[in-house]
Amino acid sequence: MRKVELYRFSLPMEAGVILRNQRLKTRDGLLVCLTENGKQGWGEISPLPEFSQETLEEAEASTLGWLHSWVNGEQAFESALPSVAFGLSCALAELSGFLPQKADYRKAPLCNGDPDELFAVLGAMPGEKVAKVKVGLYEAVRDGMIVNLLLEAIPDLKLRLDANRSWTRAKADGFAKYVQPQFRDRIQFLEEPCKTREESRDFSRETGIAIAWDESVREADFVVQAEPGVAAIVIKPTLVGSIQRCHMLVEQAHNAGLMAVISSSIESSLGLTQLARMAAWLTPDTIPGLDTLSLMQSQLVRPWPDSELPVLEVDALEVVWRR
Numbered sequence: 643m644r645k646v647e648l649y650r651f652s653l654p655m656e657a658g659v660i661l662r663n664q665r666l667k668t669r670d671g672l673l674v675c676l677t678e679n680g681k682q683g684w685g686e687i688s689p690l691p692e693f694s695q696e697t698l699e700e701a702e703a704s705t706l707g708w709l710h711s712w713v714n715g716e717q718a719f720e721s722a723l724p725s726v727a728f729g730l731s732c733a734l735a736e737l738s739g740f741l742p743q744k745a746d747y748r749k750a751p752l753c754n755g756d757p758d759e760l761f762a763v764l765g766a767m768p769g770e771k772v773a774k775v776k777v778g779l780y781e782a783v784r785d786g787m788i789v790n791l792l793l794e795a796i797p798d799l800k801l802r803l804d805a806n807r808s809w810t811r812a813k814a815d816g817f818a819k820y821v822q823p824q825f826r827d828r829i830q831f832l833e834e835p836c837k838t839r840e841e842s843r844d845f846s847r848e849t850g851i852a853i854a855w856d857e858s859v860r861e862a863d864f865v866v867q868a869e870p871g872v873a874a875i876v877i878k879p880t881l882v883g884s885i886q887r888c889h890m891l892v893e894q895a896h897n898a899g900l901m902a903v904i905s906s907s908i909e910s911s912l913g914l915t916q917l918a919r920m921a922a923w924l925t926p927d928t929i930p931g932l933d934t935l936s937l938m939q940s941q942l943v944r945p946w947p948d949s950e951l952p953v954l955e956v957d958a959l960e961v962v963w964r965r
Contacts, residue, residue, distance in 0.1 A: 645677040646713045648705065649959040653910060654939040662692040662806075669908055669938060670698055671725075672705060673959065676712070676733045683737030684943070686913035687729035693881055693907065696723040705730070706963060713965050724860075724883040731884035732916050741885065745915060746922035747947050749933040750774045750802055753792065760792065764799065772800045772830065772929050777817065778808030786820030793825040802903075802931070804833040807857060811841045818849040826851050831873040831901075834858065846871030854903070859891065866894035874901035876931065879917065881907055892924045905931035910942035911949065 652668045659666045671688025687705055689696050696704075704726045711718040721727045735741035750772045751763045764771045775792070777785040793799060809817065814835045821829070831854035836842045839858055846853045852873035858864045859875050860882060866875060875895050879888050888904070895902035904921040906914060914932050921930035935946050941953040 643678070644713045644715065646709045646963070646965045647675040647677075648709060648962040648964070649673040649675075649956065650702075650962050651910065651942055651954070651959050653942060653954065656937050656939060659937050661690070664692060666691065666908075669910065671910065672698075672702060672729070672962065673912065673943065673956070674705065674709070674729060674733050675956075676737050678737060681737055683733040683735065684912060685729035685731070685733030685736075686909055686916070686942075687725050688880060688907075688909055688913065689723075689725040690880060690907040694725055696725060701726050702962065709963065709965075720884055725880050727884040727887070728879045728882070729913075731886065732913075735885055736916075741916065741919055742923045743919065744922045745918035746926065746930055747918050748929045750929050750931055752776070752933045752936075760796065760799075764796065770800065770929065771796070771798050772802065774802045774804065774931060774933065777803050777832075778805040778835075782809055782813040782817040783820055786817040789817075789829070790821045790825060793821070793828050800828050800830050802830050802833070802854075804856070805835045807834045807837050809835050809837070811836055811845065814841070814845045815849075818845070818851060821851070823850070833876055843869070843871060854901075856905075866891060866898055866900070868898040868900065872900065874903055876903045876905050878905045878907045879920070880909060880913070885920065888920065889924060901928055903928055903931050906934040908934045908937060910938070911935055911946045911951075911953070912942045912944040914946055915944050 652670045654668055655666050674685045676683045687701050689698055689701050701723055704721045704723050708718045753760050753773045753775050829851050831852045833854045833856040835845050842853050854874035854876055856876040877888050877891055882888055892902040902925050904917055904925055917932055941951045943956050945953050
């Protein structure tokens, strides 16, 4: 006997969260619960505005079609919409026991450029000291000075930088000019510094700063392969697709000698805990990029360990469909 519940959620964000061209006031999405033979599986479906190819309305329509097929025992094919494919694959994986329970709750903390704040966070981190800095939001020269300051102030720190293709080649060079050459090998990678892959490759070749593919991973012509200067691929399952697709990308990256990083698309605490389980399973030697819960004012159904944010329970959610 199969049962289905589909809920809609809307979580308030902290003020000032900006995605590309819009301010994100709430994080909206769907939670699906599948029940079969006394077992349950949960999944989150939350397209990310400005980044996902599908809207929440499109995701809901696709999800409902899949759920109707599944609850009736019919063949339910994987959705072509990445957020739907990911959320439903999580629900199925929990239902079958395919998704291991062990989770990697380590996270590369997001840094705003204050070394003192970072000292405190890193001091509590076991093992490797890795932090992430968003660059490209302000002047490239300012970004370069902040990155240099952090690397100089904390000698065992490694940084992951994310530019979201925001720089021209000239601006990228301006950034590199302010990062001293002796610190550059402690930049684990800079995600897509330039507007094109070729410009990013040239930037890495000329500066010695390693890069990672992020947006490129989600493009139709992308092939995972070893390249000079390329250190990693960043996998954001809500934007990429099902657990199976993410698993394939991780294997391809590891076979090519690249790091694979499981990363957040600002999912709720429920989605983040599932990403932490994926990371422990698929990329156990790599700290995942999951430090986004602090952007929200509430958790959802399943809390993240040690978070003091209030938890919104399932009883408070709007029911979209139940069968």
